[in-house]
Amino acid sequence: MFGLDGPKFFLYLTKDTPYTRWPLWPGEGRDRPAGEPHGPYRTLYVNPAASAALTRGEPLPFGSLLVMENRAADKSLRNLAVRIKLKGYHPEAGDWYWFLFSPDGSLQAEGKPGTCIACHSGAKDRDFVMHGSVR
Numbered sequence: 001m002f003g004l005d006g007p008k009f010f011l012y013l014t015k016d017t018p019y020t021r022w023p024l025w026p027g028e029g030r031d032r033p034a035g036e037p038h039g040p041y042r043t044l045y046v047n048p049a050a051s052a053a054l055t056r057g058e059p060l061p062f063g064s065l066l067v068m069e070n071r072a073a074d075k076s077l078r079n080l081a082v083r084i085k086l087k088g089y090h091p092e093a094g095d096w097y098w099f100l101f102s103p104d105g106s107l108q109a110e111g112k113p114g115t116c117i118a119c120h121s122g123a124k125d126r127d128f129v130m131h132g133s134v135r
């Protein structure tokens with residue numbers, strides 16, 4: 001039913017509508033230091049639809065995209081952790097479609113990965129958004 005193609009989606013995110021032109025999570029800067037599993041440095045980009053909702057304090061609408069750059073201690077890019085909210089995709093877990101990309105675009109995880117969802121379920125009441133719940 002949902003034929004999202006990971007490699008194509010990576011090109012969409014990095015070439016067609018580069019996420020690097022999107023706003024950051026409201027009020028935040030680049031390369032925030034934080035712990036595992038996504039650390040030690042993160043930059044969290046949100047697409048304009050998500051940014052507008054977050055700024056207004058509203059729930060994230062369908063079509064929201066969150067793209068987190070995870071950098072190593074030497075600031076080299078380690079991977080991109082991505083979530084897109086798609087109506088009807090996975091109602092049990094907030095309808096999020098998850099991706100973990102290597103810097104070259106190869107996929108480490110895609111779809112409904114149990115490991116991502118299990119940990120992010122700690123923020124079930126915040127639409128599975130862990131960001132802001134820990135430092």
Ligand code: HEC
Nearest residue numbers: 068081082083098099100109115116119128129130131132
């Ligand atoms: C062991 C717990 C854990 C696992 C497993 C995990 N995450 Fe996270 N994730 C976190 C935490 C904690 C944060 C908040 C980071 C911050 O505040 O900077 C986070 C943040 C994120 C964000 C930024 C938006 C948000 O939800 O806060 C994305 C995107 C993300 N994770 C994707 C993934 C993907 C994709 C996977 C699986 C490949 C995954 N995560 C697995 C704990 C986890």
